[in-house]
Amino acid sequence: MSMTFIRNHQMNVIQKQADFVLKTLRSVADRGVIETVRHSAAASIFEQFPDLTEERREMLGRLTSLQTAEEFQEYLSGLEPYREPMPPITPKQLQKLFPKHKKLKLPDLEAVDFRELTYLSWTDIATNRLFIVYPLEGQYIGIEGRLTPVNKKGYCVFCNRNHELAFFSVHTRAVHASPDHFSIFGHYICLDNRECNRSITGTEALEKFIRTVRR
Structure with missing residues (x-):
């Protein structure tokens, strides 16, 4: 054991x-x-x-x-x-999760304490793109979208705590639509993902969001 x-x-x-x-x-x-x-x-x-x-x-x-x-x-x-850390992941694996980004800016994995993470995320400041990586059903899933600070506090959909918020919007395929038809799905989440990881007490909302945007 x-x-x-x-x-x-x-x-x-x-x-x-x-x-x-x-x-x-x-x-x-x-x-x-x-x-x-x-x-x-x-x-x-x-x-x-x-x-x-x-x-x-x-x-x-x-x-x-x-x-x-x-x-x-x-x-x-x-x-x-x-404490059980998130499963290990390499820069090469991260790159494979986001193949559209040939010059993907990756986080410094050696500086990350994976015991303190429910999900891994980082922001490309130049493009305001947020990248989230989460182990779902035995494999890592990567999602990305635009992160827009809203300059207000409120409840994050992931951790359900009152923090400084940003709006995270992701392009996703619309249900019962043609393969090339996309819609935008988004929620208010913590602007600071470290605060979110320190506050989150359940994975249901996070997993629901991930399943919704990757359909």
């Missing part, structure tokens, strides 16, 4: 629940309320892992007994070795 099992979005859930429990400990005196929050937080974490072994369940469930900020930090730090 692989030692790693916590994907980035799952780690974000754990972090969010740990922060919630610690905030409750600092602001609430009622022991009954505190215990309810503890067990609710643990349940939210367990929901992320339908096939937990007893050992891993016990490790994650330690959240219910923590008291101090130092203990919470130790708990989160202790989970770092169990």
